[in-house]
Amino acid sequence: MALLASLFFIWGFITVINNTLLPHLRSVFELSYTQTTLIESVWFIAYFVASIPSAKLIERVGYKKSMVIGLCMMAVGALGMIPAARLPSYGVTLFALFVIACGITLLQVAANPYVAVVGPANTASSRLNLVQAFNSLGATLAPLFGGYLILGRSTGGTATAEQVLTPAERLADAQAVQLPYLIVAVVLILLAIMIARYPLPAMGGKRVEKSERGSHSLWRHRNLVFGIPAIFIYLIAEIGVANLFINFVSQPHIGNVTHEKASHYLFLLWGGMMVGRFAGSILMRSMSAERVLAGAAIGACIVMLIATFTTGPTAMWALIAVGLFHSVMFPTIFTLGIRGLGPLTEEGAGLLIMAIAGGALVVVQGWLADMYGLQMSFLLTAACELYVLFYALWGAKPTNAFPDNR
Template sequence: MSAGATLDGQASSPASYKSALSLLASLFFIWGFITVINNTLLPHLRSVFELSYTQTTLIESVWFIAYFVASIPSARLIERVGYKKAMVVGLCIMAVGALGMIPAARLPSYVVTLVALFVIACGITLLQVAANPYVAVVGPPATASSRLNLVQAFNSLGTMFAPLFGGYLILGRSTSGTAEAGQVLTQAERLADAQAVQLPYLIVAAVLVLLAVIIARYPLPAMTSRRVSKDERGSHSLWRHRNLVFGIPAIFIYLIAEIGVANLFINFVSQPHIGNLTHESASHYLFLLWGGMMVGRFVGSVLMRSVSAERVLGGAAIGAFVVMLLATFTTGPTAMWALIAVGLFHSVMFPTIFTLGIRGLGPLTEEGAGLLIMAIAGGALVVVQGWLADIYGLQMSFLLTVACELYILFYAAWGAKATNAFPDQQP
């Protein structure tokens, strides 16, 4: 990836690489943590506002629409102010959105909640656009997939702890979170439950501001772009690179699978014929789902040093396909543990698809990376699964996830092959 971007100054030494990666790991952790708080927030809001599955998943759709809306403005902001300042701005935007959840809870207002979450997601998009390419250029291209899996493991560490945080401070402090399945809440109980989100998001806002101050004062090495001239750029086309052309829908489709499982997990395992749990208890099992994501990324990081990224991705797709069929067509502990197990197989998918997608792009790397980040907007289509759940039942809606795993297998087997790769990045 050296043809696409370089690191200036002190980043030329291995010690400075580790220092930069350590700081970036904190960003991956915090945006993973905040994203997965939604998994405990959604069943809570479903009870507070008496939402259908379609309306519930629309909340997450608004979240991921931010990736599509904010990716290009984020890239332009980075060009104007640099990566370090952009990261600080992203954290501040997230803090503003987190504080917006307080009036949303006081009103309470479904619309204000959507706006506040959209603002948070815009801040996360800015961090994503800045941090993923940064990690990709810190080190040799041959280990890019391994390196991004390693840092994404810290993202999964954040996602693993978020359900415990949300389960205790949101679900554990609300009537809906501790009630038995099917219990109808009074209007007074719903209004009281709405207030439960204020303290968690106040804590989140404080942490974001603190992290922004730390990064602003940290001597993070500058990353510079080595773009080709306009005349030379005209002779190159992103669409001649098969790995990118099929990688963009692979990211898009993978997000539908990951977000659909995570957002409907608590409602799924709480059902009497699956786990028969309260929402608070179900959030503890969500901890295991995201824990599997973290373990899988650490394992994948090591495994990809000796096994090709395509083979690891293909094996993960097959494993995810099998366990999702079990979750769809069985009941009781078998279905519940199958859904938990999919986290282990999903773990390596995003970072591996991302690095395979930009492999061989040379001076087009930054443009390709931007398109892949925009494809995260695929998570917005989780509303389709909510619609399927309303019509055909929650369990049958996971057939959508099964179909997604098949496309990832196709990408690993054929679509990820780099075509017209630049000489210094031949696979």
């Protein structure tokens, strides 16, 4: 569990570096909101493309080797950001980030179901919320790292929202990502070496034999059928908030701060997710996961409406507060989605991880921001919270569940 917590930490850290990278790239390449969010869409398309190959690779070489391969892929992608910065090239940047995301997908397919089934089923949500809290710890620290080494060392990161950069300043700013990603690559390689030397235990459980497979259908399990779109839709909400946060807070009528200072507030957003996951892990020991999830969905919808229709500090702090409510959503939906799947757990988990590709549709929010304004685009996030509420109240109820024999 401690080793898995370190994996959750590192992929949370690397994923959230994107939140400081995106406003930086928007300045360097003079991108629209649609083009900016397309960068994150490419990141999440990797989940759709790589999930099934990842599952097959795990089946072929085992969990430990797959984790090592995933970390090495991430390191290669991080090193690819260096030539992308030197050129500089928008296309090479997209490819490097895609490689990193494929490596993270491999780790996700391995680690999430492992944590969920390694203990009693009735505490699976609590357990996954606990290790996901370490994912949020990495996400909390990432804005400070990116804010200091990327935004703090660039002209665009320390400029006001209205300032227009010269071509020479944009070229100089592009070089700022080299050191952070070199550090990330070194850490990933060291972690891969550590895991390769660690005697990771095999995950228990048998897959359904091919001769029996015809009598079992994943689609007879309502909690999984509605859980897949719940993960997909939730990711649109989480990634949309995180990716547009710095641009939102830096606007004159909201926070009126530089991108570098806005990244410090992003630290609070992810810090709220970390606190919420630790709290959720405790709450779910005495309260049903469905009730906790429903309360989080209602809270998230309320604060998103406040962020949309108010201005100044009120809107800014409402957007920060959504991190607290988003905290429990992914791990809770995931564990509710695989509840009662028995020998079909691995296949169901693979489909839920593939649904993380929903983050790719953040480009829709980018388009809404271009068409109707950044603030109004958060109505999409509020709508996503309503589906999560539906899932908590009805969609998560299992049907045709296998008995828990652990």
